[in-house]
Amino acid sequence: MELQFENIGKTYRSRTALSDISVTLREGVYALLGPNGAGKSTWMNILAGLLKPDSGKITLDGKEISAMGKEFRRILGYLPQEPGFYPDFTGYALMKYFAEIKDVKAAEPKIGELLEFVNLSGDADRRYREYSGGMKRRLGIAVTLLNDPKILILDEPTAGLDPKERIRFRNIISSIGRNRIIIFATHIVSDIETIADQAILLKSGKIVLFGPIRSVLDSVRGRVWTLEADAREAEKYVMQHPNATIVKSGEHWNLRIVSGARPQGPAVEAKPCLEDVYMYWFEEHSLEGKENETVSL
């Protein structure tokens, strides 16, 4: 399965939301990373058929998805940011309703399986309005999986979840990530570090970096530093490196700095993580000169 985006562009009045997006995706979990307003939701909405691109085309195995119509929608699963379900419906009734909307035949066993899978079997008869944020998200993923989608789009699915719920959600995604294309748009990098195969970094509507997670991490190798400092020195470092991550450790402060140049003092090169990649590519001061740069790894 090959999902190809060719020169996709979208503009809202004078603001460019997406510009010349060209990328090919195959089976795997793709982390779509970018700050708020980067164009992630616009891209997801275009793929889900909610928005029409101003330019370019999307093809699945050579066929344009706009021409595929229902055929494409049959294999598509889309969980938008803050999905709106009907508060008076029970979890089970919502599953049945969406099974009907998705034209899933003999849905009853499938609904049972999915509710079990997202650990909501015991709450299936409760009204949606009584669900916690995490339960709502898990129901959302169960609804999205009803038609066993080959292309699954998850737009900020972990926003607002507590750490326990986020781990549970990540586990669900990990377990369904075979034989499908999963696009996981987020700006919470820790959510996808362990489950994504590839990362797409989007900034101001453009892809700035695309490749396997390991290669993406390599893109900042030699630019991540750790050092220990007292309170006064730590403050000085933060002034110089506003993107520094600070963790208090006893009397001292541990700083993690992403910088092209080695910071002054006893800085030690560290193994990069996806958060460093995010900080490097999206931290405002470090963007100069990278705006028009697209790196494919």
Add this chain to the structure above:
Amino acid sequence: MKLFLYEFRKIFTAGNRIVFFAALALQALWGFFPHVYEHEYSPEIYRRYMERIGGVYTEEKRTFLEARREEIAGLIDAYEEMEGAYKRDEIALDEFERYLYEYQLAESERSTVDYLLEKCSYYDSLDGEAVFFYDTDWADFFSHSGYPYLLAAVLFLLLIPVFDREFTSNARPLLLPAVSGRKKLCICKLAALALTGFAVPMVFFALRYAVFVCQAGGGQDFCVRNLLGYSGYPDISLAQYYFTDALAKAAAWSVGALLLGAVSNIVRNTVFSFFLSVVCMVSPAWFAGIWPPLVYEYAFCAAPLGKMYGAAIDLRVFALVCLLKAAAYILINLKYWEKEASGIL
């Protein structure tokens, strides 16, 4: 079919069911509330006359009424003469008091007898058989139907969310990418809108009728043309007339329900949807006087706007106008349901 039923489930949520039944209870209470209307005659005296001359209108009844009018005129004209005779002691007090009693009776009956004779002339102008019966309550029932604000409020509350809910609760992004989430779902929603827009008014109209019949008694099988000023209508009973009108109104409300859907689909904002719905479906009743009557009745479906359908209205043309409007609203709904909303998504 299942999707269609789900739409009903979404319309009649627990909260909406309470609103619906509370509105019905209010409607029934309002029906039982005593209404006082002004008439050019005395309904009580009219009722007494009907007990005496009720039944098929005949020449004898007309002659009787004409004789009574002359008698009344004579009694009233004799007042000065009788008063003078009493003052001149030409008649005794007893006799004068008997005259005064007759005079007051004549005075109170005069307008009613005049009205009855007006009806006689009206019945003479009719082709078929005419029947005298106590019809004041029916005439009041028809002429004081008024704009159904309560029904409008209930329909707005039930029907605006059919599309609006999907936009404001962000359910639409889940629905549109689904196999049946586009045209099929939109058609099911429109069918639910149209059917609810038809059925709910029919329930209200039937309840209004039931409450009226409980209070006013019978008469529903008499021809509507027996009511003064209703000669332009066909030879149908009062009940048939009411339910023909109720059907026309319900059909117009049903078309209006599709308009509510179109408004929600275009503006995608609850407050603005309610505002525009009031502008489109209530305000024409406030400015009824500025339109030529026929244009007003056809274009704005005057029937739902408060009065019974006029005799000049051709119900076939009315039905055609409703169908054309429904077709236009359906097309708008289908187009805007799938239309992207720049800046919203």
